[in-house]
Amino acid sequence: MGKEIVLSGIRATGNLHLGNYYGALSKFVRMQDDYDCLFFIADLHALTTSPDPKQLHENVKNIICEYLAAGLDPEKATIFVQSDVPEIPELYLLLNMHVGIGELMRTASFKDKARKQLGIKSESEDIEKEIIGTDSNKRVNAGLLTYPTLMAVDILIQKAHKVPVGKDQEQHLELTRRFARRFNSFYGVDLFPEPTNFDFGGAPVKVPGLDGSGKMGKSEGNCIYLIDDEKVLRKKVMRATTDTGPTEPGQAVSAPVENLFTLLELTSTPEVVKHYRDAYADCSIRYGDLKKQLAEDILKVTLPIRERYMEIRGDEEYLGRVVKAGAEKARERASKTLKEAREIMGIRKFY
Numbered sequence: 591m592g593k594e595i596v597l598s599g600i601r602a603t604g605n606l607h608l609g610n611y612y613g614a615l616s617k618f619v620r621m622q623d624d625y626d627c628l629f630f631i632a633d634l635h636a637l638t639t640s641p642d643p644k645q646l647h648e649n650v651k652n653i654i655c656e657y658l659a660a661g662l663d664p665e666k667a668t669i670f671v672q673s674d675v676p677e678i679p680e681l682y683l684l685l686n687m688h689v690g691i692g693e694l695m696r697t698a699s700f701k702d703k704a705r706k707q708l709g710i711k712s713e714s715e716d717i718e719k720e721i722i723g724t725d726s727n728k729r730v731n732a733g734l735l736t737y738p739t740l741m742a743v744d745i746l747i748q749k750a751h752k753v754p755v756g757k758d759q760e761q762h763l764e765l766t767r768r769f770a771r772r773f774n775s776f777y778g779v780d781l782f783p784e785p786t787n788f789d790f791g792g793a794p795v796k797v798p799g800l801d802g803s804g805k806m807g808k809s810e811g812n813c814i815y816l817i818d819d820e821k822v823l824r825k826k827v828m829r830a831t832t833d834t835g836p837t838e839p840g841q842a843v844s845a846p847v848e849n850l851f852t853l854l855e856l857t858s859t860p861e862v863v864k865h866y867r868d869a870y871a872d873c874s875i876r877y878g879d880l881k882k883q884l885a886e887d888i889l890k891v892t893l894p895i896r897e898r899y900m901e902i903r904g905d906e907e908y909l910g911r912v913v914k915a916g917a918e919k920a921r922e923r924a925s926k927t928l929k930e931a932r933e934i935m936g937i938r939k940f941y
């Protein structure tokens with residue numbers, strides 16, 4: 591008791607990759623002992639962009655298994671599925687009464703995704719007009735607009751203090767604080783704490799992709815999944831983008847090759863990294879060797895996860911137990927907060 595409450599979630603839109611692992615999952619694992627942790631799968635959020643009834647449940651299941659395989663321990667942390675907590679959608683409706691459509695429309699992630707849904711390419715084009723539009727076939731769903739409300743509720747309903755998320759989620763966290771403050775001050779209460787990002791100290795981890803571009807991401811087809819098998823993983827690494835190789839000693843490293851070094855730094859030992867850095871500097875490097883080494887070192891991280899994943903996935907009974915216990919714990923707090931919010935807002939029963 592008395593530990594700070596930490597909460598974070600991952601959208602159920604596919605398997606987790608090495609970027610998710612170093613950016614989030616491995617940190618969650620380290621936090622379990624020191625904080626009162628809740629980690630969940632945001633399946634309702636997934637519906638805002640990819641409603642696919644054939645895929646949704648599988649996606650949720652994959653992520654739970656990946657959470658557990660990577661070392662999240664249901665004895666220590668509360669692991670649950672968002673849609674198992676009906677208090678969340680109810681509070682989402684209530685909180686929306688205090689959220690402005692303007693502030694939601696100005697959110698960067700909304701503008702981005704709305705542009706995609708409308709098929710607008712240029713950044714400069716004014717999307718507000720397009721959103722109101724006239725063509726009923728082209729629409730931006732209201733769930734996408736209110737995505738930040740739902741995320742705020744995930745956090746506020748558990749009264750979380752710390753929310754470990756990446757840079758791309760900072761704005762959502764800022765909105766969460768604003769909504770909490772607004773609710774508290776409108777009703778003259780102190781219901782919701784204002785959550786902050788979790789500061790791990792040091793530079794943020796950057797996990798680059800294999801295609802020479804920026805970071806590893808599900809949508810970019812440049813990533814290594816935690817559950818890739820040996821063959822697939824080796825093939826992906828061997829096909830990673832490089833260049834024609836250094837021609838002068840001490841030459842600057844190109845971006846795609848630097849990405850491979852960054853991945854090596856994450857997964858390998860300092861000696862190995864130094865070996866290849868030196869080989870680059872004196873032009874003796876062979877990218878084939880570097881890639882073979884990189885594949886081996888990545889496999890050392892991912893294979894044990896893959897093996898546990900396979901075991902857990904096959905054990906429906908265990909999974910069911912974990913998810914049920916998580917839902918119960920999550921609902922216990924959520925229903926308390928919801929009850930308080932309803933009372934504060936003046937919702938009372940006649941019977």
Ligand code: TRP
Nearest residue numbers: 597598599600601632635741744
């Ligand atoms: N929006 C987050 C993402 O895309 C996922 C998320 C949903 C979340 N609800 C949350 C993260 C609450 C932290 C806390 O990654």
